[in-house]
Amino acid sequence: MTTPSTVSSRAGRTWMHRQVITPLDIERITGLSEGNIFAGELALHQLFFLRPAPGWAKFATPVRGFYQCGSGTHPGGGIMGASGRLAAMRILKDGT
Numbered sequence: 001m002t003t004p005s006t007v008s009s010r011a012g013r014t015w016m017h018r019q020v021i022t023p024l025d026i027e028r029i030t031g032l033s034e035g036n037i038f039a040g041e042l043a044l045h046q047l048f049f050l051r052p053a054p055g056w057a058k059f060a061t062p063v064r065g066f067y068q069c070g071s072g073t074h075p076g077g078g079i080m081g082a083s084g085r086l087a088a089m090r091i092l093k094d095g096t
Contacts, residue, residue, distance in 0.1 A: 023036065033072075037071060037077055038071050038072075038076045038077040038078065047074070047076075048074055049074075051072070051073055051074045051076070052068075052072040052073055056068070057073075057074065058074075058090060059073060059074075059083075059086060059087040059090040059091075060090060060094070067087050067090065067091055068087065069083040069084045069086070069087035069088075070083055070084075071083070073086075073087070074086070
């Protein structure tokens with residue numbers, strides 16, 4: 001019978017290497033803000049109209065004709081391609 005203890009004891013004998021990386025390490029290696037793949041926390045104060053910052057949401061920026069998309073914009077990096085599609089729809093809507 002396979003139990004968690006037998007699996008973990010077998011796995012312990014086969015692991016050759018372990019690497020622990022902190023958010024600071026990830027930031028230094030990749031340049032990601034605070035080591036976060038979503039370019040910010042997916043917390044209430046950084047979602048929807050507040051992402052990436054108040055006044056810069058909905059893919060437009062204060063610079064006319066300059067738009068943004070990516071994991072730092074709504075809906076975040078967890079939904080692949082969604083921010084690019086939403087930004088493109090905004091650009092088409094604005095007629096830019």
